[in-house]
Amino acid sequence: MSHDIEDIQDCPADSRLAGHAPVCKGCPGQSLCSSQDSQADPDQEIIETRLKAIRHKILILSGKGGVGKSSIAVMLSQMLANDGCKVGVLDIDICGPSIPKLLSVEDQPVIDTQWGWKPIVSPHSNIKALSVGSFLASDCQAVVWRGPRKTALIRRMIKDTLWGRLDDLIIDTPPGTSDEHLTILKLLASTRPEGAIIVTSPQKLSAGVVSREIRFCQKMNVPILGIIQNMSGYTCPCCSEVTEIFSDGAGEYLAKKYGVPLLGSVPLDTSILKAQEKGSNIENMYPNSPFGVSMRQILKKIQKVLEK
Amino acid sequence: MSHDIEDIQDCPADSRLAGHAPVCKGCPGQSLCSSQDSQADPDQEIIETRLKAIRHKILILSGKGGVGKSSIAVMLSQMLANDGCKVGVLDIDICGPSIPKLLSVEDQPVIDTQWGWKPIVSPHSNIKALSVGSFLASDCQAVVWRGPRKTALIRRMIKDTLWGRLDDLIIDTPPGTSDEHLTILKLLASTRPEGAIIVTSPQKLSAGVVSREIRFCQKMNVPILGIIQNMSGYTCPCCSEVTEIFSDGAGEYLAKKYGVPLLGSVPLDTSILKAQEKGSNIENMYPNSPFGVSMRQILKKIQKVLEK
Numbered sequence: 001m002s003h004d005i006e007d008i009q010d011c012p013a014d015s016r017l018a019g020h021a022p023v024c025k026g027c028p029g030q031s032l033c034s035s036q037d038s039q040a041d042p043d044q045e046i047i048e049t050r051l052k053a054i055r056h057k058i059l060i061l062s063g064k065g066g067v068g069k070s071s072i073a074v075m076l077s078q079m080l081a082n083d084g085c086k087v088g089v090l091d092i093d094i095c096g097p098s099i100p101k102l103l104s105v106e107d108q109p110v111i112d113t114q115w116g117w118k119p120i121v122s123p124h125s126n127i128k129a130l131s132v133g134s135f136l137a138s139d140c141q142a143v144v145w146r147g148p149r150k151t152a153l154i155r156r157m158i159k160d161t162l163w164g165r166l167d168d169l170i171i172d173t174p175p176g177t178s179d180e181h182l183t184i185l186k187l188l189a190s191t192r193p194e195g196a197i198i199v200t201s202p203q204k205l206s207a208g209v210v211s212r213e214i215r216f217c218q219k220m221n222v223p224i225l226g227i228i229q230n231m232s233g234y235t236c237p238c239c240s241e242v243t244e245i246f247s248d249g250a251g252e253y254l255a256k257k258y259g260v261p262l263l264g265s266v267p268l269d270t271s272i273l274k275a276q277e278k279g280s281n282i283e284n285m286y287p288n289s290p291f292g293v294s295m296r297q298i299l300k301k302i303q304k305v306l307e308k
Numbered sequence: 309m310s311h312d313i314e315d316i317q318d319c320p321a322d323s324r325l326a327g328h329a330p331v332c333k334g335c336p337g338q339s340l341c342s343s344q345d346s347q348a349d350p351d352q353e354i355i356e357t358r359l360k361a362i363r364h365k366i367l368i369l370s371g372k373g374g375v376g377k378s379s380i381a382v383m384l385s386q387m388l389a390n391d392g393c394k395v396g397v398l399d400i401d402i403c404g405p406s407i408p409k410l411l412s413v414e415d416q417p418v419i420d421t422q423w424g425w426k427p428i429v430s431p432h433s434n435i436k437a438l439s440v441g442s443f444l445a446s447d448c449q450a451v452v453w454r455g456p457r458k459t460a461l462i463r464r465m466i467k468d469t470l471w472g473r474l475d476d477l478i479i480d481t482p483p484g485t486s487d488e489h490l491t492i493l494k495l496l497a498s499t500r501p502e503g504a505i506i507v508t509s510p511q512k513l514s515a516g517v518v519s520r521e522i523r524f525c526q527k528m529n530v531p532i533l534g535i536i537q538n539m540s541g542y543t544c545p546c547c548s549e550v551t552e553i554f555s556d557g558a559g560e561y562l563a564k565k566y567g568v569p570l571l572g573s574v575p576l577d578t579s580i581l582k583a584q585e586k587g588s589n590i591e592n593m594y595p596n597s598p599f600g601v602s603m604r605q606i607l608k609k610i611q612k613v614l615e616k
Contacts, residue, residue, distance in 0.1 A: 008443050010452035029456025032340045063404050063450075065373010065483045066509070095484035096371050096517045135316050140519030142371075142527065144318040144485045147455020148337025175373045175483060176403035177452045201374070204585045209404045211448030219450065234542065238549035245542060245553075245578055248585075270553055277512045277556075 010219065011182070032148060043159050048190055050116075050158065054088070054166040056306055057193040058225070059184070063213035065175035067201040068230040070098040071276055072266075072295075073172040076197075077103075078281050079299050081125045085167035088119060090157060091131035092184055093174035094150045095143050100133035104279025110134045116162035124281040130161050147179035154180060158187045175209075177216040185220050194306055195223035197263070200250045201231045207250035214258050225305055226263035227251050228298060234268045235290075242267075264298040266291050318527065319490070340456060351467050352498070358424075358466065359499040362396070362474040364614055366533070367492070367504040371521035373483035375509040376538040378406040379584055380574075380603075381480040384505075385411075386589050387607050389433045393475035396427060398465060399439035400492055401482035402458045403451050408441035412587025418442045424470035432589040438469050455487035462488060466495045483517075485524040493528050502614055503531035505571070508558045509539045515558035522566050533613055534571035535559050536606060542576045543598075550575075572606040574599050 011033075012021040019034025027033075041047075051057065060073040073089060081087045091099035100106045103122040110130065111118040119128035132143060132153065145153075163169065171193075174180055185193075196217050200210040217224050229251025233242045245268065255262035269291045272282055286292050319341075320329040327342025335341075349355075359365065368381040381397060389395045399407035408414045411430040418438065419426040427436035440451060440461065453461075471477065479501075482488050493501075504525050508518040525532050537559025541550045553576065563570035577599045580590055594600050 008440070008445070008449065008451060010450070011454050011457055026460075027457050028460050029340060029454055031343075032337060032456065033454075035339075065375075065404075067374055095486050096373070096520065098513055098517065101513060101516060132316070137316070139516050140523060141316065142318070142485050142520040142523040143316060144490065144524055144527065146319050146337055146341075146487050146490060147458075148340065149319055149335050150455075150486065152334075152336050177450050178403050178458065179454050182452065182454060203581065205406055205409060208409060208447050209406065212404065212450040215448060215450040216452055219452065234553060236544040236547060236549060237551055239544060239547035241544060241546035243545055243578070245576060246581065247578065248582075268553060270551070270555065273511065273554065274556075 044190070047159050047187060050161070050163065051188065051191040054163060054169045056168045057171065057188055057191070058168065059171045059173060059193060059196040059222070060199060061173055061181070061196045061213050061217070062199040063175060063177065063209040063211070064200065064206045067199050067206060069199045070102055070172050072197070072199050072228055072230060073170050074099070074102040074276065075282055075295050076299060076302075077127050077168070077170045078125045079283055079296065080168050081127050082281070082283055086165060088128040088130070088163050088166045088169045090161070090169060090171045091129070091133065092154050092157065092180050093172060094132045094145060094153060094180065096174060097131045097133035099129055099131040099172055100139070102276055102279060103127060103129045105129050105134065106139055108134065113162065116160045118162050122279065124279060128163060128166070130157055150179050151183045154183045155187065177212060181216065185222060193222065195225040197225050197302070198227045198254070198260070199230055200227060200254060201246050202229055202244065202248050202250050203246040204248040204250060207248070207253055210250065210254060211257070214254060214260065218258070224260045225302055226261040227255050228263050229265040231268045232265035237270065261301070263301050264294050266294045266298070355467050355495060356498055358469070358471065359496065362471060362477045364476045365479065365496055365499070365501040366476065367479045367481060367501060367530070368507060369481055369489070369504045369521050369525070370507040371483060371485065371517040371519070372508065372514045375507050375514060377507045378410055378480050380505070380507050380536055380538060381478050382407070382410040382584065383590055383603050384607060385435050385476070385478045386433045387591050387603060388476050389435050390589070390591055394473060396436040396438070396471050396474045396477045397480060398469070398477060399437070399441065399480045400462050400465065400488050401480060402440045402453060402461060402488065404482060405439045405441035407437055407439040407480055408447070410584055410587060411435060411437045413437050413442065414447055416442065421470065424468045426470050430587065432587060436471060436474070438465055458487050459491045462491045463495060485520060489524065493530060501530065503533040505533050505610070506535045506562070506568070507538055508535060508562060509554050510537055510552065510556050510558050511554040512556040512558060515556070515561055518558065518562060519565070522562060522568065526566075532568045533610055534569040535563050536571050537573040539576045540573035545578065569609070571609050572602050574602045574606070
């Protein structure tokens with residue numbers, strides 16, 4: 001490769017070197033990064049006050065889209081709420097939010113009070129939710145935003161949302177390792193998030209992309225609570241044969257390769273997918289489904305780690 | 309809603325108003341946008357020369373991740389190549405590239421010649437490919453980049469890649485409506501891309517997110533060639549019963565709602581997923597598979613539109 005080839009080093013966008021590292025030379029974002037990082041954050045105090053009222057802050061990550069991050073985020077939140085915990089879900093997928101539909105809080109606008117944005121409470125599970133979806137006039141309005149503006153909104157979501165005291169804040173993220181991810185980690189840094197749950201499908205193709213997300217967590221010093229392999233096995237509604245549509249065991253492979261716990265595998269279930277899209281509380285509705293039972297076992301493992 | 313609530317208007321990042329619109333006031337990216345847009349583009353001539361040598365430029369889009377954009381992009385390219393067309397695939401998914409694996413060009417570095425970056429040729433189908441994956445030291449290296457840097461790389465990919473004469477350039481994109489999408493449309497604008505193919509899964513949840521992508525195309529005046537509904541029906545390998553795992557017909561719903569042609573529906577097929585992950589030429593390998601036959605019919609429809 002020639003020396004002229006694109007230099008794939010990380011953006012030092014959230015370190016002191018932001019805008020000043022050799023790799024920043026010639027980047028169109030250089031002046032933006034240097035100007036932001038040279039200033040002390042005037043909102044640090046309010047951000048910390050808000051976040052310190054939240055016991056556990058857990059990120060749901062996956063390099064890959066469509067592996068069920070939002071579905072897992074909502075299921076975990078519903079189980080925690082069923083156990084009596086005070087739960088919030090923050091959706092930082094700015095261009096493709098799914099949380100409002102899954103928590104049945106669509107078409108309900110966020111109220112701006114003198115103490116901040118009031119999250120919307122889901123009707124079936126008493127979960128507080130905030131998503132860019134709640135700011136949109138309709139659920140199909142496109143959010144055509146570049147990175148700096150996504151960064152600014154996520155910042156406001158952390159600084160201005162009136163969560164109050166929460167046991168758990170589950171943060172659902174978009175695919176990738178870019179603006180949204182760097183921003184949320186920077187905002188959470190001083191109050192240390194408990195860690196990240198990585199979601200993958202069993203496909204080999206996912207393993208490659210999800211690897212990048214695990215490497216990202218390791219670089220950014222975010223503890224990985226474990227990996228959930230979603231879409232593991234499909235039960236034919238006709239003959240009850242369980243087949244592996246997306247085979248290959250990416251979850252197990254990733255857990256071994258990176259020395260991270262595999263929290264468990266959960267199956268694809270058509271009725272559950274449908275019920276989730278209606279915003280139902282899955283554990284209450286299908287208490288004995290293989291999906292529900294596996295997710296309960298996974299939650300137990302997560303709680304053990306959190307109690308340590 | 310209070311007047312203080314976040315104002316969900318689009319970024320005017322690629323119009324003359326970039327950095328100067330009322331919505332830009334207070335955005336951290338304001339100075340970046342205004343500085344970029346006030347200058348005439350010194351690379352316009354070389355960009356146009358490169359792009360004018362390419363007959364059809366087709367974008368593969370979907371608001372949603374994991375619906376099979378890359379898989380559809382590769383299948384279309386392989387069918388075109390099988391027909392004797394000169395085909396290139398440009399992967400602008402910077403943080404989660406899948407194209408190198410699907411075209412079997414992993415671990416092959418891009419060569420930088422005096423005429424530009426030489427795309428890598430796929431062994432099974434003679435397709436030229438360029439992806440950020442080809443610049444990485446390993447296939448699990450994370451690309452932790454903010455928007456401005458992704459923009460700069462996509463720009464270089466268009467300006468510096470030595471595609472030569474091509475019949476078709478298929479452009480695979482990440483989920484969302486953000487930096488990558490705005491950037492590629494801006495770069496293609498003067499040589500007018502033929503249009504976009506929208507990929508969706510049949511799920512209701514996808515319909516909401518994919519709606520945003522359709523609205524994005526309409527706003528940006530990108531013609532939509534049609535919608536492909538992927539993952540439609542799964543044939544149980546045991547009893548051959550075809551079941552709808554992801555039911556709801558999002559493709560049909562979206563086509564009707566937005567007056568866009570539904571190009572067709574393609575089924576989930578485990579053997580094809582596996583063969584694709586090995587970089588095989590699917591049409592040659594499974595000429596009579598329902599997936600291959602449906603994709604051929606879809607390609608015919610696309611070609612009819614392109615010939616007009």
